[in-house]
Amino acid sequence: MSVTVRIPTILRTYTGGQSEVTAEGATLADVLDDLEANHTGIRARILDDAGDIRRFVNVYVGNDDVRFLDGLGTATPDGAQLSIIPAVAGG
Template sequence: MSVSVRIPTILRTYTGGESEVSVEGGTLAEVIDSLDASYSGIKGRILDEAGQIRRFVNVYVGNDDVRFLDNLDTATPDGTQISVIPAVAGG
């Protein structure tokens, strides 16, 4: 299943400046593994040491936050757009 992943500015050093990349995967976990296989090191910026999505990183499959779906087991059908969005803090 080919999906597109929107890459935030802060992670584009891993993708050679690309803002959107295509990878394979039937679930979000498979997509992140595929992303890391093509762009080494990016997985460590999305997932924590326990293998879960980092607290301050939001991931959307389509328009839905995966935290309200099946987290890393969320299905990623062919053609799905995934967005990785770092949370912004401040006041």
């Protein structure tokens, strides 16, 4: 299943500056594997050493936060838009 992945500015060095890329996969985990295969190093910026989504990174399939769905097992239907959004902190 092909999905569109919106890439935040901070991760665009892994995608050659592209703000959107396509990836394949039936689940979020599959999509991240495909992203890593085509954009080496990007997965380590999204997942921690335990293989979980980093707590300061939000991932959405459509308008839904995957933390409130099935996490890495969240379905990524054909044509879905996946957004990777790093948390912003400051004061």
